[in-house]
Amino acid sequence: MTSASGGDADTVASVPDRRGRFGPFGGRYVPETLVAALDRLQAGVDRYLANEDFQAEFRSELATWVGRPTALTRASTLSRRWGAEVWLKREDLAHTGAHKINNAVGQTLLAKRLGAKRIIAETGAGQHGVASAAAAARLGLPCTVYMGAVDVERQAPNVGRMKLLGATVVPVTTGDATLRVAIDEALRDWVADPEGTYYSIGSAVGPHPYPYLVRELQAVIGREARAQMLERTGALPDAAFACVGGGSNAIGLFHPFLADASVRLVGVEAGGRGEGLGDNAASLTYGTPGVLQGSYTLILQDEHGQVRETHSVSAGLDYSGVGPEHAYLLRTGRVAYEAASDAEALDALVECARHEGILPAIETAHAFAGARRYAATHPGARILIGCSGRGDKDMPILQRTVLEGLA
Amino acid sequence: MSIAPHEAIGAAIAAARRSGRTALVGFLTAGFPSRDRFRDDLAAVAAAADVVEVGVPFSDPMADGTTIQRASFAALANGVTLPWILGEVAAVTAAGGAPILLMSYLNPLLAYGLERLPRAAAAAGVAGFIVPDLPFEERAELRGALDREGLALVQMVTPVTPPQRLERLCADARGFVYAVTMTGTTGASAEVPADVLAYMDRVRRAAPVPVCAGFGIRTREQVARFAGHVDGVVVGSALVEALERGEDPRAFLASLR
Ligand SMILES: Cc1ncc(COP(=O)(O)O)c(C=O)c1O
Numbered sequence: 001m002t003s004a005s006g007g008d009a010d011t012v013a014s015v016p017d018r019r020g021r022f023g024p025f026g027g028r029y030v031p032e033t034l035v036a037a038l039d040r041l042q043a044g045v046d047r048y049l050a051n052e053d054f055q056a057e058f059r060s061e062l063a064t065w066v067g068r069p070t071a072l073t074r075a076s077t078l079s080r081r082w083g084a085e086v087w088l089k090r091e092d093l094a095h096t097g098a099h100k101i102n103n104a105v106g107q108t109l110l111a112k113r114l115g116a117k118r119i120i121a122e123t124g125a126g127q128h129g130v131a132s133a134a135a136a137a138r139l140g141l142p143c144t145v146y147m148g149a150v151d152v153e154r155q156a157p158n159v160g161r162m163k164l165l166g167a168t169v170v171p172v173t174t175g176d177a178t179l180r181v182a183i184d185e186a187l188r189d190w191v192a193d194p195e196g197t198y199y200s201i202g203s204a205v206g207p208h209p210y211p212y213l214v215r216e217l218q219a220v221i222g223r224e225a226r227a228q229m230l231e232r233t234g235a236l237p238d239a240a241f242a243c244v245g246g247g248s249n250a251i252g253l254f255h256p257f258l259a260d261a262s263v264r265l266v267g268v269e270a271g272g273r274g275e276g277l278g279d280n281a282a283s284l285t286y287g288t289p290g291v292l293q294g295s296y297t298l299i300l301q302d303e304h305g306q307v308r309e310t311h312s313v314s315a316g317l318d319y320s321g322v323g324p325e326h327a328y329l330l331r332t333g334r335v336a337y338e339a340a341s342d343a344e345a346l347d348a349l350v351e352c353a354r355h356e357g358i359l360p361a362i363e364t365a366h367a368f369a370g371a372r373r374y375a376a377t378h379p380g381a382r383i384l385i386g387c388s389g390r391g392d393k394d395m396p397i398l399q400r401t402v403l404e405g406l407a
Numbered sequence: 408m409s410i411a412p413h414e415a416i417g418a419a420i421a422a423a424r425r426s427g428r429t430a431l432v433g434f435l436t437a438g439f440p441s442r443d444r445f446r447d448d449l450a451a452v453a454a455a456a457d458v459v460e461v462g463v464p465f466s467d468p469m470a471d472g473t474t475i476q477r478a479s480f481a482a483l484a485n486g487v488t489l490p491w492i493l494g495e496v497a498a499v500t501a502a503g504g505a506p507i508l509l510m511s512y513l514n515p516l517l518a519y520g521l522e523r524l525p526r527a528a529a530a531a532g533v534a535g536f537i538v539p540d541l542p543f544e545e546r547a548e549l550r551g552a553l554d555r556e557g558l559a560l561v562q563m564v565t566p567v568t569p570p571q572r573l574e575r576l577c578a579d580a581r582g583f584v585y586a587v588t589m590t591g592t593t594g595a596s597a598e599v600p601a602d603v604l605a606y607m608d609r610v611r612r613a614a615p616v617p618v619c620a621g622f623g624i625r626t627r628e629q630v631a632r633f634a635g636h637v638d639g640v641v642v643g644s645a646l647v648e649a650l651e652r653g654e655d656p657r658a659f660l661a662s663l664r
Pocket of ligand 1: 098100124128202203243244316389
């Protein structure tokens, strides 16, 4: 039984609780300096997310500046090649090239309402950095973006875009110089000015209320996709796939389907080059419970609770933790999580580009790899893939990998 | 009659106050600058300071500035772990000296296991814990576990902690209240304007235990400025840097008095 407006949301949408718990996961593990700032953010979330003026402005920005609703595309050739019915939810067509803009616009509007004087953000692939820089430029707020030095190099096109959009980009050289240390550095910046600075976090991670806030802002993906599937096919998909770094595009796609028990939901993590600690970024597949960056969740750590460096060909998935709601959905069994390797993702990227005329981001290509695997064992299945972003930003790394092979 | 470990902290600070001094709380990162010398360094600090904080290194020290970050990463590279730290601390506390607290982010403590941590820490002579990423609302489990062994869980307050919350946080503090001098991470030199002193006075009125100011305290002038407004001062990054330069921590701490 399916309704047009979304499943029986109440039974599954009751997490998080007031303290930000998704079952045992989530919470708020931050220095005392940030507690009052998070309380103010919580008050803002309570006040504005349900406020008609705020929602009207958010919807209008999404429609006229971001370009929503994004298309639902039937992937005819992939359907034929895989022996399935494949549909793509095209977040790559959103302004700035990925789903990240939904969250960035929402949080920047909220920051403005809360009287913030500047926006800070972290970024891995550079997509949240570009989205934040664009939203801040549009709303007239200065923006500083923290980015691991390794990512600055491998996502160079996005660094230039952020600068053109007026943002200050700060490379972070500690640790493995990727997303996790960029978040650490953004948190330090925020601790220094918790009253004037708004930290616009880029995924469904961090201390409460961020995982909830980001989910609510990204759920537009799944709401649109669900309605579009019903309209175009008269039915829901059998399975939906999304890549999982911190988990924002995945929770945004999945959440409106949670109550639809017939829809299999699958999150695809970065399997990197293997199963060993340090060889992947698949915290749901290989991680253990712990506290990282404000939240109790599944993390890639050693036996002494030291968070370990990760590896993925994709900067946006290269993170040792994951949003607490995904840890919860794994534990309840409602969502399945699996890993796709660097090689599988690059292969899926090439296939999609060649046969659908769409160059997906390397992050996104992990979802394609997972979907292709599923199609192999479920002939004829109707499959929805969250096409979270476009791959233009990945040219430096594609040049060194698949294009080398094509030369 | 023996007193609980958490009471030994207050007693050490009170003893300093009785002799007319602001208590000195010395912080050093375990296993930095050298793993081999750590036991000697710790003993030297425990002989010169009134209370000691031993930093348990963590991969993601989000409340720390560059000095303690660098010290943490180097200590981890030296193979420092919590079980090793407990062994070193036990060797030093066996000989007496100032009460020793462990300053640790939550995750290494979770990995050790909150069930077995309090007993192991008490056996090593640890007097309490400071956990910078564990706010009041999330502390129940650890606080309960430490209470059973009489260990302190030191509460931090900051200049941006709202007044009512400050009262609540102070009311049931153990050991001492750690009053952070400023918004920001550890290390950067703190100014001590009049409003910071007024904030310290407020904390002191609310706290049933001694109050120690910390973050950014590096000079004798700063220590003198806080005198009369707090019971003690925490010296962290500056002491770590002195150890890194190879200076005698006793001489460095004496220079702040
Ligand atoms: C296109 C794209 N997809 C996915 C991700 C992963 O983030 P999340 O798991 O929050 O969706 C990123 C992150 O940078 C991205 O740029």
